[in-house]
Amino acid sequence: MLVLASLFVAGCHGHPHEGDEHPHEGDDHPGGGHGHGDGVAIGITQWSDDGLELFAEHPPAVVGQEVPFLAHVTVLEDFSALEDARVRLTLTGPDELAADAPMLRSGIYRPAVTPRVPGTYQGTLTILEGGEGSVGPFEVEVYANQEAADAAHPGGEDEGGAVSFLKEQQWRVPFATEFAAQGRVRPSVEVSGELTTPPGGVAHVHSPVAGRVMAASTGFPIPGQTVEAGAVLATIAPTPGAPEDAARAGLAVVEAEARVEASRVEADRAERMVADQAIPERRLEEARRQLRVAQASLTAARRARSLYSSAQSGRGGGSWRITAAIAGVVDAVEVSPGEAVDANELLFRIVDPDTLWVRAEIPESWAGGFVRDANASFQLVGSERWYPVELEGAEAPSSLVHASRTVDPESRTVRVVYALGRPDEALRVGAAVRVLVPVGGAVDAVTVPRSAVLDVEGRSVVYVQAEGESFEERVVRVGPSQGERMAIISGIEPGERIVTRGAHLVRLAGSSGSVGHGHVH
Structure with a gap:
């Protein structure tokens, strides 16, 4: 019987173990081999809100006899074995029993108790060290004598072709399970x-003019860099319209320097003459204004010569500022500093990732x-x-x-x-x-992840976890799907535990003959 996390799954297995190849070599099994004398084993499978799964097996509990519980503990976050922990088994009922156990092997623990009073007990497995959480309560029946235990568990039950997929296999491969749940799925196409x-999510930054690309004072952008809207990405030194333009720019500097020198001399002369009261103050102001105009002309001429020089040499600054049109991340840089570009050539691409x-x-x-x-x-x-x-x-x-x-x-x-x-x-x-995209009205049904449904020769198949290591192949009728969820019209009931990852591996295990071999390890 399989129920939700607050309950448990229990079963008895009465199969002899001749030829059993369960890979638990070296376990300290009571009774020798893989069984307990008559081979009857009672299984417990339970899931807790603490993110743990317990699969434990024990022989029928009899007063005065040691009862070992071989507990496999799975961490549901990643369906891995609980490693390097110490656990405590507690049984509460007509008597109080407790036993601690270190890890026997990866994910496996073996607490054992010796009951003194028969009756029905509630069990809990608690992690003491190496982790957190507990699993329980689960029911354990203690019998007054061996005859009562044998009568309650005669053995020989047929498991009906259940597929065995061992915990050691589950822990080593991509594997996951979850409870099938009632939900609503809308038909989609x-x-x-x-x-x-x-439209404003991507900006392609092009060069406005032909010229040479120069790094900005803040450096040259790199892919992945975050930039603000309006940030200077680079500058462009325009290419001269003709080769002689650069020569004319150099000549303009020489002429401007000569005018500045002449204006300075004239201003000095005007100052002396004003001091001698030979000319009016107005003549000195005119001379100084001419000097300022000449100096401004020289500055402009030098700047023009610098731009041509930068475009030719690939060094220095540029007059055209290239800015980010949007805030975002630099997704592509198509040029390098000093590279000559044509007008309208793509320089950068910026993407807004938000x-x-x-x-x-x-x-x-x-x-x-x-x-x-x-x-x-x-x-x-x-x-x-x-x-x-x-x-x-x-x-x-x-x-x-x-x-x-x-x-x-x-x-x-x-x-x-x-x-x-x-x-x-x-x-x-x-x-x-x-x-x-959704089309049509919603459907109320049991829902499972798409990954839980296998297409097997035209049939839709889901694997149901009957016990910790026992699975049942179930043919289902599927309905509409929405995202990762799929509606199951028939074949699965809410609360059944299904394989959502690794279902094909469970199928392979069944195909290889690992079917129905209940055991105590």
Whole structure:
């Protein structure tokens, strides 16, 4: 029997173990080999809210006899073995029993108790060291004598072809289970799409003029660098319109220097004459103004010569400032400092990573059933992960940007655009995606992850965990799917524990003949 986390799964196995190849070499098994004399074993399987799974086996408990519990403890966060811990088994009922045990081997612990009083006990396994949490309560029946135990557990039950997939195998491969749950799934249609950005989400920065690229005072941008809107990325030293322009710029400097020298001499002469009261004060002001004009001309001439010199040599600064049009991350740098570029040549690409759009193309035949306010999902090509597009709820992070009112005359599709509020860092602008867009009304059904359902020769199959190491192949009828969840119309009940990762490995174990071999290790 399998129930939710507060309960337990128990079973008896009465199969002899001749030829049993369970890989538990070296275990300290009571009774020798892999059994307890008559081979009857009682199994306990339970999951706790502390993120632990317990699979334990023990012989029928009899007063006055030591009862070893071979406990396999799994950490559900990653379905790995609980390593290097110390556990305590507590039985509460007609008597109080407790036993501590260190790790026998990876994930396996062997506490043992000797009951003194028969009756029904409630057991709990608690981690004392090397971890946290507990699993329980689970029921343990203690019998007054061996005859009562044999009568209650005669052995020889047929497990009906259950597939054995051992804990040591589960811990070493990608594996996971979860409870099937009642949920709501809305029918969806899978269509092609693309990740894109809003119109202001990408900025392509081009050179406004032909010239040579120069680094800004803050340095030259590199891919991955975060920049603010308006930040100076580089400067451009314009290329001379003709080769003789540079020579004329040099000549202009010489002429401007001569004018400055002449104006300075004239200003000095005017100062002396004003001191001698030979000319009016107005003549001195005019001389000084001429000097200032000549100095300004010299500054402009030198700057023009510097620009031509920078463009020719690849060093120095430029007169055209290249700035970031948006805040974001530098995604591409197409030039290097000192490189000559043409007008309108691409220099940098900046992307705003805070907002991504998902663009989907819905076939015309499905567009009429499109549900605007229902959740959608998408999957990168080549990936198994489905990313949610959450629209439902007051604080939904995503939103519907646009559902086109027209049909594309060539593709016969209707474009739908979603905005993702919290884009994953793994998502890239321009990536091709498959989009599940909602169409039609929601269906209430048992839901499981898509990964739990195998297609086996045209049948949909799910593996149900009957006990810790025992699985049942179940043929199911599937319904609509939404993102990573799929509706199961029949074949699975809510609360059954199903394999969600590694189901194909369980199938391989069944194909290899590891079927129905109950045992105590």
